[in-house]
Amino acid sequence: MDAISYERAPDAAAAIRSASQPGAVFIGGGTNLLDLMKGGIARPLKLVDITHIDGMERITPLPDGGLRIGALARNSDAANHAWVRERYPLLSQAFLAGASAQLRNMATVGGNLMQRTRCYYFYDAAFAQCNKRTPGSGCAALEGNNRIHAILGASTQCIATNPSDMSVALAALDAVVRVSGPRGERAIPFAEFHRLPGERPDLDTTLQAGELITSVDLPPPLFAEHSKYLKVRDRASYAFALVSVAAALQIEGGTVKTARIALGGVAHKPWRATETERMLTGQPLSRATLQSAAALAVREAKPYRENGFKVELAQRAIVRAVEQAGGVA
Ligand code: SF4
16 A cells, blocks of 8 residues: 555645645545546555635636636536526536536536546556556557547557546637646646647646646637537446537528537547538538538548447537537437
8 A cells, every 4th residue: 555645735826836746646526536546547645635725616707708617616516507507508518418416516627627538448457558557568459449449639659538528518618727837827728738649648638747727717608509518428327428529609690600519539638620610610500511511520530440430420429419509400
């Protein structure tokens, strides 16, 4: 058994100071971290408890009409907050599609951003090959069970997917992640927060050592009328997405003025289908246009032995999500 020290941080500055020590990690809801520790996948020397930092759980309006969701807001509180439900229903739907009610009551928004892949081999230390867990060891999923793995943006080092539903909606909404660290504060555009695996699959995000997520900022709401989070999974609840789609539209006079489409379950990070968005813009929502646009999203897909079905599934899910967002299904 490893010895672990515990410290309750009174404020963000103290938390950041404590986390600069070797082997220290932040703990919020702990819903993913404790699983990783029990499995011997994460072996922190020190837990810095951030749950008592005052104010970081608040959800507050921003001067530009947007919304700031504190990193310690519980997933269930954020999902059911009146402003989130009314102004960002896409995000509320994505929260409620994730995990179980009990987990949503514990899990924080910041922790949701940081949750790690559900690749079977990553979680089972009996498998020696996993570049994400042990850099340089190989990737057991490449030739193994890879039904749940990536079809876009993977590398020869890792084909894992990001499991977060919330993050797919935040990608479509162009959220900004605010962090504070030893070198001050910075704002990270959502598309730059999670990484593709490349040569460093051990790194999931672009966070730097000691940086603490303080909030997620949403731009002013544009898509309250026309949005849909569609999650396709093996069972109706408490399962990760095989494919998910966050679709957000602005429609004027029957024509798409703006389209935002993000996919989950297909890549190491939430995947923006930018070519699909471009093709839909300026068009009426016809089934033929949608099918052509959806095909663009998977044009560069590279499936593995067991997950070829995701290529077709992603296209069908895009068509259904966009039709439902646009009110034509
Ligand atoms: Fe590890 Fe990534 Fe390969 Fe899974 S896909 S075994 S997480 S390297």
